[in-house]
Amino acid sequence: MWRTGGWNVMTEQKKRGKAILQVQDLTKRFGGLVAVNNLTLDVCEGEICALIGPNGSGKTTVLNLITGIYEIDGGSVTFENAQIQGEPPHSICWRGVARTFQNIRILGGQTVFENALLGKGYGNGGSGVLQTVLDTVKFRKERETFTAEVDEILEFVGLSDLRNERARNLPYGKQRILEIGRALITKPRLLLLDEPAAGLNSKEIYDLMELIEKINDRGITVLLIEHRMELVGKLANLVFVLNHGSKIAEGSFDVIKEDPAVIEAYLGKGGN
Amino acid sequence: MAKLQQVFKRYGLLILGILLLVAPLVSAQYQFYVLERGVQNAIHVMGLLILIGYSGMLSLGSAGLLATGAYAYALLLLKLGFSPWLGAIFAVVITTLVGLCLAFPAFRLSGPFLAVTTIGFGEIIRILILNLEPITGGAYGVSGYSKLFANELHVYFFMVVALICIAIGTERLGRSRIGLALKATKEDEIAAEVMGVNVKRAKVVAFALSAMLAGLSGVILANLAGYLSPDSFTSAESSSYLLMVVMGGMNSAIGVIVSSIVVTWLPEVLRFLSSSRLLVYSLVLLVYLRINHVPATRERFLGILRKFGIRRAADAAEDPCGERGAGM
Numbered sequence: 368m369w370r371t372g373g374w375n376v377m378t379e380q381k382k383r384g385k386a387i388l389q390v391q392d393l394t395k396r397f398g399g400l401v402a403v404n405n406l407t408l409d410v411c412e413g414e415i416c417a418l419i420g421p422n423g424s425g426k427t428t429v430l431n432l433i434t435g436i437y438e439i440d441g442g443s444v445t446f447e448n449a450q451i452q453g454e455p456p457h458s459i460c461w462r463g464v465a466r467t468f469q470n471i472r473i474l475g476g477q478t479v480f481e482n483a484l485l486g487k488g489y490g491n492g493g494s495g496v497l498q499t500v501l502d503t504v505k506f507r508k509e510r511e512t513f514t515a516e517v518d519e520i521l522e523f524v525g526l527s528d529l530r531n532e533r534a535r536n537l538p539y540g541k542q543r544i545l546e547i548g549r550a551l552i553t554k555p556r557l558l559l560l561d562e563p564a565a566g567l568n569s570k571e572i573y574d575l576m577e578l579i580e581k582i583n584d585r586g587i588t589v590l591l592i593e594h595r596m597e598l599v600g601k602l603a604n605l606v607f608v609l610n611h612g613s614k615i616a617e618g619s620f621d622v623i624k625e626d627p628a629v630i631e632a633y634l635g636k637g638g639n
Numbered sequence: 640m641a642k643l644q645q646v647f648k649r650y651g652l653l654i655l656g657i658l659l660l661v662a663p664l665v666s667a668q669y670q671f672y673v674l675e676r677g678v679q680n681a682i683h684v685m686g687l688l689i690l691i692g693y694s695g696m697l698s699l700g701s702a703g704l705l706a707t708g709a710y711a712y713a714l715l716l717l718k719l720g721f722s723p724w725l726g727a728i729f730a731v732v733i734t735t736l737v738g739l740c741l742a743f744p745a746f747r748l749s750g751p752f753l754a755v756t757t758i759g760f761g762e763i764i765r766i767l768i769l770n771l772e773p774i775t776g777g778a779y780g781v782s783g784y785s786k787l788f789a790n791e792l793h794v795y796f797f798m799v800v801a802l803i804c805i806a807i808g809t810e811r812l813g814r815s816r817i818g819l820a821l822k823a824t825k826e827d828e829i830a831a832e833v834m835g836v837n838v839k840r841a842k843v844v845a846f847a848l849s850a851m852l853a854g855l856s857g858v859i860l861a862n863l864a865g866y867l868s869p870d871s872f873t874s875a876e877s878s879s880y881l882l883m884v885v886m887g888g889m890n891s892a893i894g895v896i897v898s899s900i901v902v903t904w905l906p907e908v909l910r911f912l913s914s915s916r917l918l919v920y921s922l923v924l925l926v927y928l929r930i931n932h933v934p935a936t937r938e939r940f941l942g943i944l945r946k947f948g949i950r951r952a953a954d955a956a957e958d959p960c961g962e963r964g965a966g967m
Contacts (some may be wrong), residue, residue, distance in 0.1 A: 434833055460835035472830035474823055480817055488835025489820035496844055499815045500808035506815075513816065553835050 383411040392439035404612040415589045418611035465555035475535030486552025524548040540571040560591040656803035658774035677900035684883040686852030692889035694845040695825025697754040700761025706872035708734040711749020716784040731854040738850020780868030
């Protein structure tokens, strides 16, 4: 599998920490199309990794497989030493894997606060229906802690002043930030970002990069899909390149950008 | 003005409850009966608010659950000799369990497909009642069971208090994280799942709550009517319950109470039109829904109002939430 920069990768491997996410021989077929083909990758604790590749190379499918939205046809996904393939998405979320979507999926009719509160999920303990309806002491206390947590995160991502605004009234960039904030409410240890910079202007991208670094500083490992190479180059410790569902390169951004296989995948033969 | 709105927003349910409690003092016997039916419907429709309004699962078989509650109460008392209160509790439990069965198809079906399934469910219940004649009395119906309260007024007070408590609970639920989980299930199941919402469990909860309220409403219906027949539980009834949720705005407990009472009352108010009354009834509802939900029609309607010089009414109607008129 190590087709490129073998020596380089090996030394990097030694420097890396403990793996938080291990994807082993992951395969997904849609009818006759092999969307992800024997993909193996490790993401280690505290890293920011990027998954890049031309359109249709299966990047989003990989995220959908990790988070349990698609069923896996072959291989395994291990998060913090536990195999998570086959689990429903909500329990993968409870384990500490959060994600955002390429096309923003927030609740337009709900406020920013409510959207963020959704990240608290349902079914993972906490007050039940009866306690909620009766407004018990336990429920009130829980609501207070939740409110405090949500407000803390909104402050962290910089949306406090829009707290009571309906989500659909937010500008596009803020909606993206809100989605990231909502993912943070789930208290993830691994955050998967699907093209977080898509549709943002350069100022917003700059802010986003700062935010991702701040998130990483909180000890949250990040795996992101991105087409904006300036962002990948600036943030990623390690880049995986996907083409036609297979990994064609892995390494630091500076290494993979010189890789002939990567250049060929993006530009075609003789593209250099 | 703004202050008044705030007061209403905060204590609206209590004010409505007090109004309903004093209503028997001023209404004639027949109007009172219609009002009773309206309140009883509202309890049922509150369940549909959770199921359809919050969770977006279209159910057109709710009359079946209402029938389950009403018949379970009557038959537990008549055939098994339960005391009224015990019978009422068991009837609600049974209805909840029956309603839970409906949650299973809802795991995989949504929208029109789920709606068709629920129609089927409602009809199965009705036809079972019609054909299990030795137990249910078939088309003759059942009567002669004893009631929860000897005094009819007490039933009314009981159900108004129950309704207001249920409405407060429903509103609380709607604002809580569980309510949000339900609303997220409606808008985007995958996003909800990924955010850690156990969607299956949320659906089960929504069905269980709505079935429980349908059961309670059925028990109260049995107490109001004194006679039950399968004719009261047709799928046409189910659609009028749907109408009550939709007219109530799909998101507010007060809206549900008001619209349930109005929709129950409207056919009676229009009785003087004799045979054309159903036509007028449908037209009124159609116009109301169009004005409320189709912006173009709304504009035209407001234009007509302005033309006749009813400008203030038009302005008020244009801004029903008072969001822009806060300074008035």
